[in-house]
Amino acid sequence: MNDMLRIDNLHKRFGDLTVLAGIDMRVAAGETVVLLGSSGCGKSTLLRCINFMETPSAGRIYLHGRLVGEQRNGGMRYRERELCKLRTRIGMVFQHFNLFPHMTVLQNIMEGQVTVLKRGASEAANKAREQLARVGLSDKASEYPARLSGGQKQRVAIARALAMDPDIMLFDEVTSALDPELVGEVLKTMRQLTEEGMTMVVVTHELGFAYHVANRVLFLDQGVILEQGEPQQVLKQPATQRMREFLDGHSLFKLPD
Amino acid sequence: MNHAWDFAAILANWQVLWVGLQGTLTVFAATVTLGLGGGLLVGVCRYAKMPLLRLPSMAFVEVFRNTPVLVQIIWFYYAFPILTGVEVNPFLAATLGISLNTMAFSAEIYRAGIQSIEPGQWEAGKALGMAYQQTLRRIILPVALKRVLPALTNRGIEVFKMSTLASVVAYIETLNQAKLIADLNFNPIESYTTVALIFFVVLYPVVQGTYILERMLRKSE
Ligand SMILES: Nc1ncnc2c1ncn2[C@@H]1O[C@H](COP(=O)(O)OP(=O)(O)OP(=O)(O)O)[C@@H](O)[C@H]1O
Ligand SMILES: [Mg+2]
Numbered sequence: 376m377n378d379m380l381r382i383d384n385l386h387k388r389f390g391d392l393t394v395l396a397g398i399d400m401r402v403a404a405g406e407t408v409v410l411l412g413s414s415g416c417g418k419s420t421l422l423r424c425i426n427f428m429e430t431p432s433a434g435r436i437y438l439h440g441r442l443v444g445e446q447r448n449g450g451m452r453y454r455e456r457e458l459c460k461l462r463t464r465i466g467m468v469f470q471h472f473n474l475f476p477h478m479t480v481l482q483n484i485m486e487g488q489v490t491v492l493k494r495g496a497s498e499a500a501n502k503a504r505e506q507l508a509r510v511g512l513s514d515k516a517s518e519y520p521a522r523l524s525g526g527q528k529q530r531v532a533i534a535r536a537l538a539m540d541p542d543i544m545l546f547d548e549v550t551s552a553l554d555p556e557l558v559g560e561v562l563k564t565m566r567q568l569t570e571e572g573m574t575m576v577v578v579t580h581e582l583g584f585a586y587h588v589a590n591r592v593l594f595l596d597q598g599v600i601l602e603q604g605e606p607q608q609v610l611k612q613p614a615t616q617r618m619r620e621f622l623d624g625h626s627l628f629k630l631p632d
Numbered sequence: 633m634n635h636a637w638d639f640a641a642i643l644a645n646w647q648v649l650w651v652g653l654q655g656t657l658t659v660f661a662a663t664v665t666l667g668l669g670g671g672l673l674v675g676v677c678r679y680a681k682m683p684l685l686r687l688p689s690m691a692f693v694e695v696f697r698n699t700p701v702l703v704q705i706i707w708f709y710y711a712f713p714i715l716t717g718v719e720v721n722p723f724l725a726a727t728l729g730i731s732l733n734t735m736a737f738s739a740e741i742y743r744a745g746i747q748s749i750e751p752g753q754w755e756a757g758k759a760l761g762m763a764y765q766q767t768l769r770r771i772i773l774p775v776a777l778k779r780v781l782p783a784l785t786n787r788g789i790e791v792f793k794m795s796t797l798a799s800v801v802a803y804i805e806t807l808n809q810a811k812l813i814a815d816l817n818f819n820p821i822e823s824y825t826t827v828a829l830i831f832f833v834v835l836y837p838v839v840q841g842t843y844i845l846e847r848m849l850r851k852s853e
Contacts, residue, residue, distance in 0.1 A: 428758060455763070463761035473756035477774045487760035490770055539760065 378440065379404040379543050379574045380425065385434035387420050394420045396598030398434070402543070402576060407569040409585040409606070410578045412595035413621055418578040421595065422545045425576065426465040427458045438464065439542060463491055466536030466544040470551050472528040474520040474535070480507065481516040484535045492539065499538075506534035510564050526557030530564050543574040550581060562588075582625055586610055594618050641817040642826050652809030653830060659795045659805060662727045664788055667734025674735055675742025676768065689739065696736035702797050705729035709801040726798030734791050741783045745776035778849050785842045789835060796827075806830055 380402040387395040394417040402408050412418050423429040425436065427443070430453060436443045443461055444453040475483050484503035488494040494502070507513050510530040520528055529549055536544060546565065550558040562581060566588050569575060579585065585592050585606050592609045594602040594617075602609055602618050613619045642649070677689035696704070709725035712718065720728075749772050757767030777784075799808035807827055814823035 426759060428755065459761045459763055461761075462759055465759075467759040469752060469755065469759075471750075471752050473750075473752035475753070475756070475771055475775075477778070486770065487762065490766055491761040535760075 377404050378402065379406070379438070380576070381437040381440075382425070383435040383437075385421070385424060385436065386432045387417070387424055387429060388432045393598055395424070395431075398595075398598075398600060400593065400600060402574060404574055405572045406590045407573075407575045407577065407588060408591045408593060409589040410576060410593050410595060411580075411582075411585065411621065413624070416595050417598060418595055419547050422467070422547050422576065422578055425543075425545060426462050426467055427453065428467075459491070463487070463539050464542045466539060466541035468529070468532050468536055468544070468546045468549045470548045472520075472525075472532045472552075474528055474532055476520055479517050479519055480512070480523070480531050483520065483531060484538045487535065487539050502538050503534070506538045507531075509537065509567075510534045511560075524557060525553045526560045529553065529561045533561075533564055533568075537568075543576065544568065546575065546577040546579065548578055548580065550579065580625070582610060582622075594621065596621075635821060637822065638819065639822050639826070641813065641819050642822050645813050645817075648809050648813055649806065649826065649830070652804060652806035653834075655798075655803060655805035655808075656792075656795045659723065659726055659730070659798050659803065660792050662723075663730040663734060663795070664791045666727070666731035667791055668738050668784060668787065670731065670735040671738030672742050674739035675746065678739055678743045679746050693736045693739050696732045697740070701729050701733045701794060702800060704733060705797055705801060722798065722801040722803035725801050726795070726803050730791060730794050730797065733794075734787060737790075738784065738787050741780050741787065742776070745780035745783075746772055748779055749776055781842070781846055781849065785839070785846075789839065792835060793831065 378401045380400075382398055382400040385395055385398040385400075386393070398421060400408075410418050410421065420429060424431045431451070433450070435451065438461065444451040444457070446452075474480075475486065478486060481500065481503050484506055485496070485499040488499035488502060489496060504513065504516065507516055510533055512527060512530055512534070515523060515527060515531070520531065523531065532549075533544075549565075550561050553561065558581070562584050565575070565577065565584070569588050577584070577589070587606075589606045591603060592606045593600050594609065594613075594615075596602075596615075596617050602613065602615050609618070610622065613622060674689045674692060677685040678693065680686050680689075705725050705728075708720055708728045709722065712725075713720050746768075753771050753775070754767055757771045762770070795805055796807040798805050799811070802808065810823040810827045814820040817823075
């Protein structure tokens with residue numbers, strides 16, 4: 376049992392709208408899983424349930440084999456303190472970077488370490504520099520976010536999440552807001568993380584990344600995981616009609632033979 | 633209308649005005665601190681999700697935003713002691729009236745500032761494991777305050793000028809002292825012109841200073 380993340384029968388409703396209708400999913404330590412699905416199918420919602428930015432309507436989530444929350448008369452109860460702690464172990468990177476504009480790059484990467492993990496300033500600064508080097512932006516430490524390109528911002532955001540030493544990283548369409556020529560540098564950083572053995576759940580429309588980097592691809596459709604498997608399998612020989620239609624919509628992407 | 637301007641009586645009584653200005657500055661210091669400081673608290677509560685915080689702060693804002701300061705000062709001076717048996721001196725009445733009103737107005741400024749921050753900033757803080765107050769204090773407020781600084785400056789100027797309302801309960805401040813001089817020397821024109829001048833001379837450099845501060849803050853982005 377070396378699942379880093381295990382999700383059992385996860386449901387999420389917004390009022391009358393059921394977005395997730397029973398998700399079962401496991402992510403092994405060191406695995407990179409790509410989550411595919413058409414727009415509005417609930418990919419972000421699923422990611423946000425994993426770090427409890429959204430509270431699941433039902434279901435269980437285990438991190439490192441430990442159940443998050445407590446069981447109370449059939450349902451789950453979550454304490455904000457526990458969730459805050461949990462989130463420090465789950466890194467999240469957003470489509471729109473969400474860097475803190477009033478802080479330098481270095482301060483951005485130090486913030487969570489100092490405020491949440493209570494690391495000392497010099498330890499946090501060292502760690503921040505380490506992570507900046509990892510994403511190839513050592514020379515930008517004292518720059519403000521406004522002066523970075525989109526690709527650089529996103530790599531800083533990745534460094535900010537990594538500095539917390541997370542067990543798992545969540546990426547929500549992190550290249551969707553970038554100019555096409557800047558997508559590559561971010562994907563390269565993510566690929567490098569995969570190779571270093573980081574556990575990752577990645578929502579993306581970059582099928583090339585899914586094909587070449589992912590260990591596994593999941594296809595989310597109508598609230599459930601309709602299809603999953605190795606990328607070569609799922610992307611080239613989809614088993615379901617829905618998946619075939621989804622892939623046809625991405626005709627710009629040419630899979631290598 | 634041929635008025636022969638004569639400031640001799642004013643100059644002879646400069647100490648009277650000086651005492652008044654000290655009173656003005658005292659009431660200003662108290663009201664601007666309480667008003668803008670307390671307003672931040674009310675504004676944050678106004679934005680809170682918990683009804684226990686949001687509803688009372690909302691009621692507070694509506695009550696004090698929609699009643700005249702002058703009436704509040706008079707009410708605290710004459711009505712409050714009768715209702716509670718607590719003695720209220722002119723300084724306290726004026727400070728309460730002006731501060732509460734300023735809290736109500738500045739609370740709305742702070743709230744608008746907090747609301748202007750992109751939701752992604754809250755999310756980023758939360759995703760790092762920060763608690764609500766930590767995100768508010770470290771991420772949201774620094775940027776929000778910077779954005780509302782011009783509006784707060786305006787409020788501050790307003791507060792300074794509102795201090796003259798304290799004269800209604802005979803608090804010793806600039807306008808009240810000028811009235812004293814005017815009544816004794818029959819020179820209302822010179823007396824009240826001097827009051828206007830004093831306010832201008834104090835405010836103008838301060839306002840210029842805040843412009844410079846705003847420009848410096850903008851550059852740091
Ligand atoms: N806070 C919310 N309140 C109500 N409805 C929501 C909320 N968040 C998401 N939804 C709805 O849930 C559904 C799934 O949204 P979600 O953002 O998870 O989709 P997605 O797969 O990430 O889409 P996209 O590819 O456009 O990012 C949508 O219909 C959306 O309108
Ligand atoms: Mg999404």
